[in-house]
Amino acid sequence: MTPCRPALARRPSAAKRPAAVLAFATAGFPNRALTRADPSTPLVYIIAGEASGDNLAARLMAALRQATGDRVRFAGVGGAAMAAEGLSSLFPMRDLSLLGMTEVLPHLPRLIRCLRAAAAAIEASRPAVVVTVDCPGFSFRVAKRIRRLGIPLIHYVAPQLWAWRPGRGRALAGFVDHLLALLPFEPEFFKAYGVRCTFVGHPAIEAGLAEGSGARFRARHGIADSAPLVVVLPGSRRAEIRRLLPVFGRALDLLGARHPGMVAAIPLVEAVADAVRANVAGWRVPLVMVDDTADKIDAFAASTVAITKSGTATLELAIAGVPMVASYRVSPLTAMLARRLLRVDEVTLVNLLAGERLVPELLQERCRPEAIAAAVSDLLDRPERRRTMRAGLRAVVARLGDRSPGPSARAADIVLSAMAGGARQTPADG
Secondary structure (H helix, E strand, O other): OOOOOOOOOOOOOHHHOOHHHHHHHHOOOOOOOOOOOEOOEOEEEEEEOOHHHHHHHHHHHHHHHHHHOOOOEEEEEOOHHHHHOOOOEOOOHHHHOOOOHHHHHHHHHHHHHHHHHHHHHHHHHOOOEEEEEOOHHHHHHHHHHHHHHOOOEEEEOOOOOOOOOHHHHHHHOOOOOEEEEOOOOHHHHHHOOOOOEEEOOOHHHHOOOOOOOHHHHHHHHOOOOOOOEEEEEOOOOHHHHHHHHHHHHHHHHHHHHHOOOOEEEEEOOHHHHHHHHHHOOOOOOOEEEEOOHHHHHHHHHHOOEEEEEOOHHHHHHHHHOOOEEEEEOOOHHHHHHHHHHOOOOOOOHHHHHHOOOOOOEEEHHHOOHHHHHHHHHHHHHOHHHHHHHHHHHHHHHHHHOOOOOOHHHHHHHHHHHHHOOOOOOOOOOO
8 A cells, every 4th residue: 555655754863953942932931841753752742623632632641651651751741631641731722622624713813923933843852753633624734734754643532534624635645644533434434545544542431431330429429310401511611502402401491391300410511611601691490510421421311301412422422322313503604604614414423324314413504402402302202213213323333343452542552553663564453
């Protein structure tokens, strides 16, 4: 197979690097120390731009520590989960958590500054490998800036070009050494464009999402066994909270009138917890704020149905066996562009894997309180409908495989291979 890009130039020695590069990398970020790699303890530079990527990267960091006996160091950009693994972020991850054209444009100067800082920090620190996690709009711009350095670059979470821009697959071969795919059908797609891509599995399958105790959650929060419980997952970006949560809240008001005793629960994401709390202050439906992972898993087990944004959250709910309604809304301009580019019939991740409309999708103009309430009420009123959906969700989860080692360990193996110099010799694989 053709390598994903030609051999790159030899890295210049540390002595030849201009001191100005390091100064530029840290300019404006005085509280973020930049660590230099040394031969005995390799440095992994890792970048995540939103909450799901932060969690994914943190699991990868833990797997790398375990695989190396803790002989690895990290630098880069991340959030709370990566900080718990020892990362001091170059700048706040929230600076990258933007969505859609109309959200990005007002913040372009800040994003460009972050882009330059990240690229300069990588050049100054000369890590053994760079791992970018999701957030392709930012990650790929960093990759293009640093490709001349000859540092192996791995991108974790293959971009959904098969849904949006299939023709751009070929361009990836010019600046990414290896893609790590979460979905089983992705390697074959990227292989056609000469991009090395490996299915490592979705990290949600190793998060224990099916192991919660519904009885424990209801007892802890004083929720009757007979009370309908609706879990609400509005997203991890501020734009999502602003656009989706008011709609979800009004839908819950309608549902509360139809289903007396109903309770809602919202698992909080640290990056947007303040925005969520402010938004739900006036809700009339009894509400439980879930602020830790164990309680979130128990909430899934206790729930009757869920209202969720489309995306990774739908897969988490599928693993937990929670019937759901998915909804999403972006700015009108972003929606117009998306409709021109979209190449798939389904948008929700679970439906893409199922190959059918297993979960109701209420997108853009259909993201309305009345439509959401009607779809959720249909699930609450019809136990057989919930049973059918659960069976479909089990089939979706089965397609992800129950692989050992788990996704994070598999991803770590590929990162270590790249660090050892094998990133550009392996043929494209699945």
